[in-house]
Amino acid sequence: MECEFYSIGKVEEICKITKKALRYYDKMGILSPDKIMDENGYRYYSKKNLLSVPMIKYYKQSGFKLEEMKEFLAGAPYTLFENSFRDKIDELKEQEKEIHLKLRSIEDWYGLIREAEMVLKNNVCNVSIKYIDRCQMTFLDQEYNYDYMDSIINIEFTNYIESIKNAITGPVIIQFPSFKDKVEGKCKNIRIMQETILKCDADKSIEYGGEMVISCYHIGSHSTIDETYKKIQDFISEYGYKCDEEVYERYVTDYWTTQDENKFVTEVFVKIKR
Template sequence: MRESDLYSIGKVEELCNLSKKALRYYDKMGILSPDKVSDESGYRYYSKKTLLSVPMIKYYKQSGFKLEEMKAFLEGTSYSVFEKSFRNKIDELKAEESEIGLKLKSIKDWYDLIMEAQTVIENEINEVSIKYIDSCRMIYLDQDFKYDYMDSIINIEFTNYIESKSNAITGPVIIKFPSFKDKMNGKCNKMKIMQETILKCKECETIEYGGCMVASCYHIGSHETINETYKKISNWADKNKYTYEESSYERYVTDYWTTKNADKFVTEVMVKIGKYKK
C-alpha cells in the first residue's frame, strides 16, 4: 500500500474527530491499529478501510459497550456472540434505567416539595380551604407518638421497615393521628406514618389515603405551634357549619429533611370534612 494512500495520525484526528491519545489507546487495546508505522519516525498511518471502523466504535461506545467488548464485534465474530452480548447489554441497561428512574423521581418529588413550600411562605398561604385528595395507596407503619416530631418524621424504624420490603419511598412523609383533639391536648400516643413508594407494594402492606374532601391549611413554622392551625380549621368548620372527623393528617412539605430553620417548616394540616350542618 502506498504511503500516499494512507492518512497520518494528525489527519485521522481531524477527519474522525478523535484525539491522538485516543487513537494510541485504541491501538494499544487492539481495536484500531494503524496499517503502517514508519521505521524511521514511528509515525502511524491509517487506510480509509481501517478508518471505517471508527463510526462502528463510536456507535458501540454510545450503546454502552466497553472497548474489550467491541474487539470481538470488530473482528467479525459470529451472530451468536452478537446475540449474547447484545442481550446481556440490554439487561444491564434496563437495570441502570430503573435505578436512574428511581433517583430521578426521588429528586423531582423533593424539588416539587421545596417549590411548594417556597410558594406558601412567599405568599403567606395559611388560610383554610376545601380540597379533594386523590385516592392512592401508601405503605404505612403504626407507631407510638411521643410529641418528638424530629424522631417521628426522620423515622429510623420506618426506614428500616421500607428496606426490609426491598422498596424505596418518595414524596412527603404523612402522619395520621386518630384524634386531633387528643393531639392538641397532649394526650395523643398513637400515629400512623405513611409515604408513597416508588416500587409496587403488596396490597396487605399498604393503606388507602385520600379519596375524600378535606379542610386543608398550611402551617408555617415550628411543629410546636401547630395547634394554632388545628384551632383555625376547627373554628372555620364550625363557622361554616361543616362536620369533621376526629382523625387528622399532617403532610410535612418541608421539615428537618430540608432545613434546620424551624421558622421555614411548612406542614399541610388536613381534616376530613362531612356533610353540611343544618
C-alpha cells in the same frame, strides 16, 4: 490520487476523535494503526481501518465497553451478537429503572421546595377545602412521643422500607388517630406514610387520597402547630362540617430541607365525612 494511509493527526481531523483516544484504542487492541514508522514512531491508518471508528462510536453510544466491542469488531458470529445485545438490553433496562427512581425522587422533592416557597412568599395560612389525589402509600404504625424530628427523619421507617426492598417519594405524612388527642398531647400512636414508587404486597401499602379535606398550611416551628389546629376547629364549627376523627400532618419542608424552623411548612388536614 487519494493517499492510502492517514497520519494520526489526519485521523483525528477526519473522524473527530483525539490522538489520546486512538492511542488508547491501540493499547486495548480495538483499533491499531496499519503501520508505525520505525524511525519516528509515526502511526498510519488505512481508509478501511478508519471505518471501524463509526462502529466504535455507535457501540459506545449503546453502552458497550471497549472490552465488549473487541469481538464485534473482529467479526463475531451472530449468536455472540444476539446474546451480547440481549444482555445489554437487560442491563440498560435495570439502569433505566434506577434513573427513573432517582429522577422521580428529585422531581418530587423539588416540587415540595417550590410549594413551600409559594406558601411562604404569599403567607398562605387560611383554611380551605381541597381535593387530594389518590395514590398508594407505604406505611408503618409506631409509638409517638411528640418528638417531631425523630418522627419525620425516621430511622425505623427507613429500615422498614429497605427491608421490603421498596422506595418512597414525596413528603412524610403522619396520620394521628384522634384530632382531639393530638391537640391535648395525649396521642400515643401514629401511622407514618410516604408514597411508594415500586409495587409492593397489598398488606404493605394502603390507598390514600381521592377525597375532599379541610386543609390549612402551618408556617414555622412545629411547637406552635396547635394554632393551626385551632383555625381548623373554628372553621369546622362555623360551617358545620362533619369530619373524620383522624387528622393528618403533611411535612412540605422540615428538617430534611432546612434547619431554620421559620421556614418549616406543614399542611394539616382532616377528611370531610360523606
